[in-house]
Amino acid sequence: MDIKQTDVIIIGAGIAGTAIARELSQYEIDVILMEKEADVSFGSTKASTAIIHPGLPVADAPLKTKLILDGNRLFKQLANELDVTFKKTGELTIAKNENELQELKEMKRQADAIKIPEVEVINRKKLQSMEPNITKEAIAALSIPTAGIALPFEITIALAENASQNGVRILLNTEVTDISRGADNQSLLVKTACGYIKTRFVINAAGLFADQIAAMLNADDFSISPHKGEEYLLDKRVGSIVNQPILTVASPWVLVMPTVDGNIILGTTYTEVNNKADSATTLDGFRKIINDAKDLIPIISPKDIIRSFAGLRAMNTHTSDYIIEASKKEPKLINVVLGSPGITSAPAVAKMVVEILSDQGLKLAKKPNFNPQREKMLKFSELSDEERKALIAKDPRYGHVVCRCETVTEGEIVEAIRRGARTVDGVKYRTRAGMGRCQGGFCGPRVIEILARELNIPVTEITKKGKNSQSLLFKSKELLKKGGKDNNGSSKS
Amino acid sequence: MVLQKADLVVIGAGPAGVAAAIKAKEMGVNNVIIMERAEQLGGLLHQCIHNGFGLQYFKEDLTGPEYAYNFIEKAKGLGIKFLLETMALDISPKREITAVSNKEGIINLHPKAIILAMGCRERTRGAINIPGTRPAGIFTAGVAQRFVNVEGFIPGKKVVILGSGDVGMIMARRLTLEGVKVEAMVEILPYVGGLIRNEVQCIHDFNIPLFLEHTVVDVHGTERVKAVTIAKIDKDRNPIYKTKRKIECDTLLLSVGLIPENELSLKAGIKLDPVTGGPIVDETMQTNVSGIFAAGNVVHVHDLVDYVSFEGELAGSNAANYILSQALFPKMKINLKAGEGIRYIVPSTISGQKKATLYMRVLKPDRDVVVKVGDDFLRKHLPIVKPSEMLKIIIPLSKLKMLKDETKELTISCTKGRK
Amino acid sequence: MTQEHEIICTLCPLACHIKLVSEGEKIITISDYGCKKGKEYAIQEFKFPQRVLTTTIRTSDITHPLLSVRTNKPISKKLLKECMILLANEEISPPVKIGEVVISNVLNTGSDVIATQELI
Ligand SMILES: Cc1cc2nc3c(=O)[nH]c(=O)nc-3n(C[C@H](O)[C@H](O)[C@H](O)COP(=O)(O)OP(=O)(O)OC[C@H]3O[C@@H](n4cnc5c(N)ncnc54)[C@H](O)[C@@H]3O)c2cc1C
């Protein structure tokens, strides 16, 4: 690698890191985005339910409150520029008794005070007409039409693509293992497996690991505690049981919501765990979520679940607010510690980080040729028959359906790889291949084959999500030819 | 592109589809087309390289590919047209088919009749909610079978298999023979889910540890599977935590059931049976949409391919009748209802004008039972029944003729007893 | 010293658990079989258990890396593993017809390994 010096290194390619990278890519500076995983968005971001929150005040968190509200307002433009899906569905928070209703009214007052438009407390009848499957126990709901839904990995990938298009260098599989102060006292030295890179600024957007990054410079004493959120995804067949996120005053974590692709998410739990890699789902979590979801939408059935997963929220143990600031001890390190929610605020967070960098003395001149537009990937399933015909005539690989559940073609998979997918999950997040009801049962083998072919590497080296996550460990007969040692294939005599 | 006129389009070139096409062609239907999304004919049989096929149909013990070969050669000889690597995307209630292939692009067809023979897909981890992490190394047994038998890869060298259906057992043997250590086969029910022959020849023969009334309660490992935890379950299928045991492995195979593949059927407005997951069909294998028939695993999951072929032929001959002389179809007058001890019956309605062949599954294994049709209309003693082995009951025409005219429904039950 | 064996008969769905008592190679008693065929099966299983081996052989054709094969007659259960290792070192080139003998008289069993697929 020939990069030895740069202006800004961003650590972490979650929504925060990629949004910052993309924001910085409009200026004449050299920016490197480093991510330890094999793809962008593989941290907390991919598991996010990604409600684009309307910005109701969060207790003891003025910065968070402000940035969520700003983020919500910026989201539509961002989605347009990046050509990603953002649906302004609105959201409903239901109340089941008089006390809860009073709380809704208080929330409405708060919303009015900061001018969130069209917020309304609606009665049971209206609620029923908006959401026919809602529990009979709901007596009223707070309706906030400015809330929306998006896909966290779609935005993050789009941000990364657009940043890269505008000159940001993205280094995947690149873990920052140490940071030290440069001899000149003007710079920082960032260490990875490929050596040191000298940089004027480091942006710490390492999510769950932001405390470890800060500790490398002995800079700040905050620490991050992972809080698990489990989620259960329902088949598209029942995709219309709710039209917008349904929340409850009784708990900030419980929800039933549609996804932009037409599935339903049941969520979530909020459990502190002691391991930053613990994204296991649990039987207790499953039971709790099913019960909570049925309390909102009684017709929900676990039979429709096609997938479960869990994400970790990076909760700061020192404050419930965001930390977005130049470190007091080491001002060349900018900490960006979001916790949750952090999807909604990302566009506003990115703008704030640019201001901080400028305050710290980084000269920011606009690039004349910055292009904010990113071209979306073609989705065969969304095309008309005429468009499909034309596409297949141009490239027959679009006539080969690889994922039957989501109707994803070979052409799309090849394009995803061209755009940077290197793993089975990377292909999945870009194309939806493997996200349907058979969960890659049919297309998984095909995707592995196409990855191997396009990347020109052996099938046994293709991974699910990078590192040592190979799907197929051996070639046929390999275990037999190696001889007897770990070969227990003997038959009873 | 609009292809030449098609009289009959069969969707899926597995044993059901190929048998149906052959029959229809033999009965005089002109343009018969089989549409298949894979690059070869034969459906699942292609990867089922073990023997045990054809004992009923050919009275011979064949492997899957050999069984399929016999039919495919015949179909080719008859001039049936095959569209390979062609995936049906949509069927309308008016029988308009939209399909796509890389050679022909978008294909539109409007045949006089359609036979659905799309087979089934495997239930996945999500469908049965196995807690734990989501590392690489978790496969459904059928996918692993394809890798091992067709593509030439071995998923790992220490495997735990959840579910003791036939696919899981066949894979336990197959992997063991290939030098893999099968650490355990774990089954939630108190008995093995598949055929006894597979239990003996795939599990006992190779001393594979079998854990009945157990399930996987945790998966470990973030990149690749490192271990799974299994536990015994109580009456309500809750894990008993003190019986937990951790088994190191690099692969978890799931053999937890098959689901008929009916996304297309739903688009065509076809009603599905909630128990089988397949279309509700009458004795001619016709669905509720006129001119659309169905056969094989798309209707209900079979354990023997021979019955799939028979069912395909039945659908093929009736589709031929439908195309050639619509008027001859008798009215379906009698509903068949699953009573005590019976999970489902195919078909769901019969005319009473023809000998009726009923396929059904019982709810639980038992010895010495009586299967009763109607109150006391027909009864048959069976020394043994199992949910994994489909029951076939024939009601002869002479018997049906004795039914009262006003009979609208026959309940079929399976209860303990010798007479 | 006598030894008890339980042999599950696979000839019909009844799946009788047949009890066989032996002393060394000698069968002392057989009981709990449901029919004569089952009794013969149990004796065979005790004396010389045999299975048809179904497996694959590598091919030189990269688009079809494996060819499915089987033994045309059952072979001794004890030889299954040895046969697998032998086949693991084989590679076959097209064309191969279905039913064609790939290895004759494998491990001197009198049984041939035959192709169960075509390789064109
Ligand atoms: C269950 C759940 C539901 C949520 N729902 C919502 C919601 O509805 N709306 C909303 O707005 N927000 C929601 N959130 C919160 C949102 O997902 C997070 O706030 C957001 O994803 C945080 O993004 P991030 O970029 O800060 O962190 P991450 O996505 O975790 O990114 C950090 C990245 O840094 C990388 N990294 C770490 N250490 C290093 C290193 N040493 N070297 C290189 N790279 C490193 C990591 O691999 C990771 O990719 C939810 C979160 C969860 C878990």
Ligand SMILES: Cc1cc2nc3c(=O)[nH]c(=O)nc-3n(C[C@H](O)[C@H](O)[C@H](O)COP(=O)(O)OP(=O)(O)OC[C@H]3O[C@@H](n4cnc5c(N)ncnc54)[C@H](O)[C@@H]3O)c2cc1C
């Ligand atoms: C692992 C396993 C082991 C088995 N072992 C035995 C055994 O030992 N003995 C025995 O007798 N039976 C056995 N069976 C059962 C038997 O193989 C199946 O019942 C039989 O293959 C089902 O036939 P089918 O034609 O209904 O479906 P399939 O064989 O599944 O064929 C369906 C075909 O339809 C195609 N298709 C689906 N959707 C579309 C679409 N939209 N457009 C175009 N094409 C489409 C598919 O690609 C497939 O080729 C086994 C089954 C399995 C899974």
Ligand code: SF4
């Ligand atoms: S012994 Fe006879 S009755 Fe018993 S299982 Fe064997 S064949 Fe059937």
